[in-house]
Amino acid sequence: MRFSGFRVIKEALTGYKGWGSLWRTPEPQASYDYVIVGGGGHGLATAYHLAKVFGAKRIAVLEKGWLGSGNIGRNTTIIRSNYLLPGNEPFYEFSMKLWENMEQEFNFNAMVSQRGILNLIHTDAQRDAYRRRGNAMRFAGADSELLDREQVRAMYPWLNFENARFPIKGGLLQRRAGTARHDGVAWGYARGADLLGVDLIQNCEVTGFRIENGRVLGVETTRGYIGAKKVGVAVAGSSGRVMAKAGMRLPIESHVLQAFVSEGLKPFIDGVITFGAGHFYVSQSDKGGLVFGGDIDGYNSYAQRGNLPVIEDVAEGGMALMPAIGRARLLRAWGGIMDMSMDGSPIIDRTGIEGLYLNAGWCYGGFKATPASGYAFAQLLATDAPHPTAAAYRLDRFARGLVIDEKGMGAQPNLH
Amino acid sequence: MTDLAPITALGGSLARVQSFGALAIAENADLALASLALRRGAAQPVPMGLSLPGPGLWHAGNGIAAFWTGPGQWMIEAPGRATEDFAAVVKQAAPECSVTEQTDAFTAFEIASTAGAGPILALMAKLVNIDAAAFGPGSATRTGLEHMSVFVIRRAEDRLAVIGMRSAAGSIWHALETAAARLQGD
Amino acid sequence: MLIPHPLLGLRDAQEFTYLGDASLLNRPDGMAEGAAEAFYDYVYLRDNPAGVHRELWFHEQGDRSWLVVTRNTVTHEILGAELARDVALAAKGGAQ
Known part of the structure; x- marks a missing residue:
């Protein structure tokens, strides 16, 4: 069974009787x-x-x-390839290239969406670090762009640029990064x-x-x-x-990491955004839910569920960055078990x-x-x-x- | 001459006091503090005639007070003596111990209720993750308050003290003020 | 999670910071034969059990005690807590 546009139309017209097990x-x-x-x-x-x-x-x-x-x-x-170290970055860039051709190769819609990832910069030191990271990415053949504050504002005008503790001073953008189903x-x-x-x-x-x-x-x-x-x-x-x-x-060590999705909202986050001063990263799914996460809970766990303090921490990170989401209701929270290496x-x-x-x-x-x-x-x-x-x-x-x-x-x- | 008039931790020339219904919160700018720690194998002293309390407790007497801060460690309080070299006095009273001046490291807020324990317990429930019902008069502990590290002391049924880092005085006041104002609205 | 502090009773885990497996108390002798191998094992390798785990927690927003907490990593049930100092001294045979 091969997936194609023609096949989708044919099945639609014949009651989807031709789809078998994958x-x-x-x-x-x-x-x-x-x-x-x-x-x-x-x-x-x-x-x-x-x-x-x-x-x-x-x-x-x-x-x-x-x-x-x-x-x-x-x-x-x-999905992204924005690492710093020589042992890591070529590997993740290799992975990024595989993502780019994956769907054609295995003939399945994995909804790979290169919507870009923006790592926000909140201090001058962080700008230096991200400039270095951006250069390291380019050495490995990845793309990177260092954005100033106004370029970030043009992309996401509703971010909290005036936050007294974590002012946004720019960002490191990888346009080829994004999300996948x-x-x-x-x-x-x-x-x-x-x-x-x-x-x-x-x-x-x-x-x-x-x-x-x-x-x-x-x-x-x-x-x-x-x-x-x-x-x-x-x-x-x-x-x-x-x-x-x-x-x-x-x-x-095995640790638990929680992730969250909000109720569906109208599209307003086009890409992936990460907070540079706390642990919070967010994107918006095609269904409209905000998909976001933060830090691991921090203790050994095999439980696939975490505790409330980290949920508070993630929510605080989100609110510091984008107060606009304050009224969005959380739909689901879940945990996964991470192999945290040394x-x-x-x-x-x-x-x-x-x-x-x-x-x-x-x-x-x-x-x-x-x-x-x-x-x-x-x-x-x-x-x-x-x-x-x-x-x-x-x-x-x-x-x-x-x-x-x-x-x-x-x-x-x-x-x- | 430069004007060197002292200011309080909250920045005023006078300590701040504000009432919220039955609760009054007062910045205590006059409290002298010194920490006292036992050295290895040393006997527990009785500085200035005050017997030092056990874990989780606060004890007042002879015009001073002390609360337990950790194994073999206490904070000694002296109301109204912030301008003295109080640590030197404590050191004299407990020469075998390690004593450190803490007056200017911390700032204290005294919370008083005019309606008994009820408002104090309600305020604690809003602010700290401590079992307020089990935190009777004479209790003292260090805990987190809006991610800041503070000491909480139940001085009496209707009295609570919150002692936090002096540099965070404004944030602690904001937390206390917000919680007390919300209780008033209830 | 509530941690039953041996001195202060039940305290919220949020007051604590986490270090890891309580085997970190057993620091190898750096002068002994095979110290490099022993330190590799001590620093990097973990049993990482799914089940009962003895681990070090520091009461940072509290009395600054290090505790050895026994906790189930599958259910997050906390089975007990001791002062790490007591555990370490007992391991040394009570010597100061």
């Missing part, structure tokens, strides 16, 4: 060449790229719940992988790894043992508890166990990384060599002193 529901086989643990965005993108780019066969994705039931369905849908990304990769013969196995929780002589032979699951030549784990949020089954401790950057690497690979530690930046994470993890699984843009995401970088500490916070996960 993917099969296969029974697990006894063994595979590649088993990907985790049917979220990263796991599905990994399976898709393994089959599509690296020509791998006999691939299965094992998902504890339903496809896309984790953080791919719980984020604020922002989070579930659509998971569904698009799932369908694309399924069409390439990948078995997507839902309601199949991995309960253990069979490891002999330092080599992984397969995984124990709630649906029986499944053998595998190579196992890739992409379960961010739960990396700690899954890898503990393989006897590993990780440089990761330096705020992810891990895509082999482990000490042969045949076992790890994709983890995405902190709260995993959504934008989905395509590149899948591509780079697939390349590592298929070739045992890292993708050039992901070569710094080593598991042993902490032991070797090669951390990628974008925020300069040190080994304090709740501050990244």
Whole structure:
């Protein structure tokens, strides 16, 4: 089944009877060449790229719940490549380029919308920092523009420019950044992988790894043992508890991050805006709801729900920046579990166990990384060599002193 | 000559006082403060004849008062003695302890009710996340008030003191004033 | 979340700041054999359990005590709190 404008019209005229399931529901086989643990965005993108780019066969994705039931369905849908450090920025720019061609490639509408992201500047020092960041982005082939106050005012005249504590002095704009339909990304990769013969196995929780002589032979699951030549784990949020089954401790703490959506309003926020003096970022969905979020709650959690103080903090950030939203009612709040790594950057690497690979530690930046994470993890699984843009995401970088500490916070996960 | 007339933490030449129905809030510019901390293994002193209170408590006597601020740490208050070197007096009374002048680091607001405990409890419920019903006379604790760190002292059934950072005096007054005014409107 | 402070009773978690796993109390000996490996483990690796977790909270807007709080990371239920000082001294066998 291929999606096209013609097909949409045809189905509309024939009672939508021709639409089938987007993917099969296969029974697990006894063994595979590649088993990907985790049917979220990263796991599905990994399976898709393994089959599509690296020509791998006999691939299965094992998902504890339903496809896309984790953080791919719980984020604020922002895509961007505005990082500073050389270990990060080329990777995220690679991801941005994949976003730009994704829908044509997997023939699915992921509603990728390059509506731009504006990081607001509130102090002179912050302008210097963003100027440096903008230059670093350009070095990696990304786009960036440093805006002055009047240019920001022309874009968003209703922002609170006169706030005494946090006056707006300008912004760093990346026009190619934007948003994407989070579930659509998971569904698009799932369908694309399924069409390439990948078995997507839902309601199949991995309960253990069979490891002999330092080599992984397969995984124990709630649906029986499944053998595998190579196992890739992409379960961010739960990396700690899954890898503990393989006897590993990780440089990761799990934390809860909340996000929010307001009632639907008439369109007035064209792009993504981030507050530079507090933790608040907002965009407006196509349905009109304001989608926004803030900081993690700050304590270890696997609860997928947070507490009220952070909601107050986020609301205060929003009110400092855009008092116009003060009367909007909050429709929903939810939480997702983040793999907060010790330096705020992810891990895509082999482990000490042969045949076992790890994709983890995405902190709260995993959504934008989905395509590149899948591509780079697939390349590592298929070739045992890292993708050039992901070569710094080593598991042993902490032991070797090669951390990628974008925020300069040190080994304090709740501050990244 | 430069005019060096002193001003209060709120910037006035006189301490600010304002009434909101049954509640009156007064800036207490005359309160001397000194912190007292035990050194390791030292015995607890009885400075100027005042027995130091335990965790969560405030105790007045002999013209001064003290409240517990942390394990082995107290703040000593002396009403009306802000212009003296009060820390030196405390140090003399407790020479084995670490004593630090705090008068100009903090500012105090005294809240008095003319209608008993009711308005005090209602104000506390609006301002601090402390169980007001369990915070009887003689209680004192440090807590957050609109994200600012303050000491709250229940001096009597109908008296509450809020002691906060002097640099945040205006913000604390604004918080107290707003809450008290809203109670008045209820 | 309300944290049962051993000295002050139930206090709102908002008054506290969070540091992480209480194993951070057990700082390795920097002069010992294998100190680099021990410090890597101490600084970077975490058990990160889904369930009961012993962790350090600092009563910043309070009495400035460090507490070891036992909390369930799945339900956020708080099971107890001790003064970190007491925990550390007990680990040293009560020596000052």
